[in-house]
Amino acid sequence: MKIATYNVNGINGRLPVLLRWLEEALPDIVCLQELKAPDEKFPEQALKDAGYHAIWNGQKSWNGVAILARNKNLQLIGKGLPGEEKDVQSRYIEAAVDGIIICCLYMPNGNPYPGPKFDYKLRWFERLAKHAQELMDTGLPVILAGDFNVMPTELDVYKPERWLNDALFRTEVRVAYQNLLNQGWTDAIRKLYPEDVIYTFWDYFRNAYQRNAGLRIDHFLLSPKIKGKLINAGVDTGVRGWEKSSDHAPVWIELKHKK
DNA sequence: ATGTCCTCTCTTAGAGGA
Numbered sequence: 001m002k003i004a005t006y007n008v009n010g011i012n013g014r015l016p017v018l019l020r021w022l023e024e025a026l027p028d029i030v031c032l033q034e035l036k037a038p039d040e041k042f043p044e045q046a047l048k049d050a051g052y053h054a055i056w057n058g059q060k061s062w063n064g065v066a067i068l069a070r071n072k073n074l075q076l077i078g079k080g081l082p083g084e085e086k087d088v089q090s091r092y093i094e095a096a097v098d099g100i101i102i103c104c105l106y107m108p109n110g111n112p113y114p115g116p117k118f119d120y121k122l123r124w125f126e127r128l129a130k131h132a133q134e135l136m137d138t139g140l141p142v143i144l145a146g147d148f149n150v151m152p153t154e155l156d157v158y159k160p161e162r163w164l165n166d167a168l169f170r171t172e173v174r175v176a177y178q179n180l181l182n183q184g185w186t187d188a189i190r191k192l193y194p195e196d197v198i199y200t201f202w203d204y205f206r207n208a209y210q211r212n213a214g215l216r217i218d219h220f221l222l223s224p225k226i227k228g229k230l231i232n233a234g235v236d237t238g239v240r241g242w243e244k245s246s247d248h249a250p251v252w253i254e255l256k257h258k259k
Numbered sequence: 260a261t262g263t264c265c266t267c268t269c270t271t272a273g274a275g276g277a
Contacts, residue, residue: 009264009265009277010264010265010266012266013264013265013266014265034265034277036265036266037266060266060267061265061266061267061275061276062266062275062276062277109276109277111276111277149277203262203263203277204262204263204264204265204277205261205262205263206261206262206263207262208262244264246265247263247264247265247277
């Protein structure tokens with residue numbers, strides 16, 4: 001079974017790219033971020049025609065997350081993270097597919113540092129960690145997937161020294177990510193490729209993709225119950241070079257079949 | 260500071276966000 005995460009940066013603007021990638025990559029489950037569309041403008045029919053059922057948590061202009069599934073029963077568990085009632089940003093959706101809890105998340109960017117946006121990011125991280133711990137405690141197979149807006153280590157940044165005061169690389173945020181891992185989660189890409197330079201995002205500016213000036217910020221975290229099923233993982237870096245591409249590339253993992 | 264590209268509007272240019 002192949003599970004992917006992809007920050008599409010506008011699902012309607014990128015629809016041709018998304019559909020082409022789905023057809024070529026044929027993932028079974030997909031977590032999408034940055035839909036940048038309200039619920040009523042989610043391209044449900046186009047995805048259905050491509051063979052995918054979907055659930056989504058949209059918002060006008062900003063944010064927005066969705067989970068797609070092909071030939072599988074996709075059961076919505078909830079939208080939004082608990083812990084901040086007045087939070088109107090659509091950044092989280094959770095579903096059950098094939099007995100696996102799929103958590104699709106879009107962590108706040110947090111820039112500029114310092115400031116209220118950075119503070120919101122840290123609060124959101126705390127809320128995620130609390131919920132993640134509760135999921136961990138169930139002992140179920142759980143996957144946290146999405147755009148975490150964190151480069152976990154220096155290996156994940158093309159020029160670490162330039163990012164020290166950026167909200168994606170500040171010590172507080174890297175510590176928060178490490179604390180999350182310490183609950184018992186496995187970073188799937190790093191588990192399989194502990195020392196490789198792997199990026200999932202390249203800025204639109206300054207030919208970042210052509211220079212491979214990238215960041216690794218899209219992650220898969222696996223609960224202990226499911227980590228043993230991990231057999232492969234990768235980044236579809238070529239997609240980033242397509243016409244009208246998102247600034248992120250799709251990231252995927254492959255799990256051993258249950259049977 | 261800038262670069263680019265998305266979305267939306269007091270819309271065809273500019274603002275806000277990443």
